Amino acid sequence: MRPEGPRALALRILLEVERGGRAQFLLDRALDRLSWPERDKAYVTHLVYGVLRHLRFLDHLLEPHLRRPEGLPPPVRWVLRLGAWEWLSGKPDHARVSPWVEETKRVSARLAGLVNAVLRRLHPREAPECVRLSLPDWLCQAWQGFFGQVAFAEGFNEPAPLFVTAYRPVAGLPPGPVPDSYLWEGGKTDFSALGLQPQNPASLFAAQLLEPGPGDKVLDLCGGAGLKAFYLAAKGAEVVSYDRNPKRQAAGMRTAEKLGLRVAYRTQDLTEPLSEKAQKVLLDAPCTGTGTFRGHPELRYRLAPQDPGRMAGLQLKLLETAAQATEEGGVLVYSVCTLTEEEGEGVARAFLARHPEFAPEPIPCPPCPLPVLKAGLGVYVAPEGGLDGFYYLRLRKVNSRA
Ligand SMILES: C[S@@+](CC[C@H](N)C(=O)[O-])C[C@H]1O[C@@H](n2cnc3c(N)ncnc32)[C@H](O)[C@@H]1O
Missing domain, CATH: 1.10.940.10 (NusB-like)
Incomplete structure (x- = not known):
């Protein structure tokens, strides 16, 4: 043969x-x-x-x-x-x-x-544009309605560069669009040994919105294997990473060890309340992933029109847990690697209607290192130049509920 x-x-x-x-x-x-x-x-x-x-x-x-x-x-x-x-x-x-x-x-x-x-x-x-962009009609039309255009989806059909996040100073790599992010032009390698991990800059930016530093305690909710946790720890924060998936966490623990970073992992279903609080909380929630179509091209054909609304229900439950775990005066960052209205602004509006003790804070966009698709209540970034599409919301807990 x-x-x-x-x-x-x-x-x-x-x-x-x-x-x-x-x-x-x-x-x-x-x-x-x-x-x-x-x-x-x-x-x-x-x-x-x-x-x-x-x-x-x-x-x-x-x-x-x-x-x-x-x-x-x-x-x-x-x-x-x-x-x-x-x-x-x-x-x-x-x-x-x-x-x-x-x-x-x-x-x-x-x-x-x-x-x-x-x-x-x-x-x-x-x-027709939705066919040329190879998007399902329901999503393409929802984007045309919400963003006023869908040309940004062109970015999903370009080749994906490989970005890495550096946890210690590196030399000789072309810089990416956000600090500590670099372009990796070589083949696959043992990234941990070099103090690096593959990570999209748009994903790294969510962790950067917490402005982590020495002396901070950060709760990394839905932390998965801990990509964002590594960065927070590398900046000197004490990090506790929660997820309900112990396998992902075990992989994270091994990588953290190789990188020489300290992250505490706790396994929990985060629709249930947490027993600890912090001044800085990150919720990188599970989502439909419509911002990641470049790397996961088959996903667009698998999603159904009701999925964003269904995920928004779960995201709101997780945000409840995150809100309770945020200390007064503290900051809560919500991020999702998706561009739907339901999982972004929709979640933000529903959450703020129930939580007057939280106030949205400006995200430094503009000036922004990332291409803004829509800014208002939170910011959507466009999947351009190899970036994943993301939504970020930064909230401050101003006073406890009466
Ligand atoms: C977007 S991924 C997280 C990626 C991770 N933050 C990173 O930067 O690598 C979402 C995570 O949410 C977790 N998850 C989903 N539902 C959950 C729940 N009810 N409680 C806790 N974790 C959950 C999944 O196991 C998954 O790891």
Whole structure:
């Protein structure tokens, strides 16, 4: 049997994504095991991410050439999308069509002729903006209504640079858009040994909004493996990181140890009240993740219109816990890696209506190191230049409830 090449591997991964897998995880797992040249590995990533990021538009390009695409065997449908993606990325016909015809012969020989004909006939085609951006209509329309535009979503379809956060001074790395964030242009490495961790600057910025320093006690709520906790600890704060997932916390503990940072981990369901308080509290809540479509391209097709509202219900419960755990005069930062109205401003409005003892504080945007998408009650940042889209709200507990 012919050994699997980059195209066949991309096809296999896309079929697994269709069955519910996560592209990032599947790619990492498959590529880590291979001793292929970096160029071939990068090509698999280009194919998988490209097809998923542009899926709706690729189907739109293929539509005039297929009578019933949903009736095709799944591998052939993905072959057509892969071939259309290579066409869209400018690969010439001679380097593009026959490799996909060969792949089709492997999976469904009788359809090789169809694949050949369709891939040769592709031509540019006008598309409505939501289709061109490969967004589901419900989300695209909600964004057009809330932000007055959806062009920012173009950013989700660009390649993702790798940013790292530095916990000690580093030299020779190009700086990212926020302090202590850098661009990593090399391959994968043991980041902890270098005092670094991969982290999007928009995620780091949430921790920076607490202005952590020596002598502070910070509660890191929904801290997961502790990426934000590492930064807070590196700035000299005493950090207690809470999450309900002990596996993530165990991974965090190992990384903290390698980084030489002290973080206390406590496992708890945070819809239940906490038994401690602090002057600084961070709630990096679970969310629909619509700001992370660049790195998780399949997510946009899995979300349902009711998901933002459902998540907002959980976020409000978690904010209740966070509010109780904030000492008088203290600061509470709420952040989510999503751009929906419900999980951002909607949560903020509902929370403040119930909590007159909290007042929103300005977020230094502008001047802001990050591109602002919408500022008012909290700030939404745009997924530009490799950033994830985020929402931040900074609150001060001004007086205890009467
Ligand atoms: C956005 S992620 C946190 C990422 C983390 N703060 C970081 O910077 O790496 C959300 C986290 O919320 C946790 N979570 C979800 N529901 C929870 C609950 N009811 N109580 C506690 N943690 C919860 C999840 O386990 C997940 O780790």
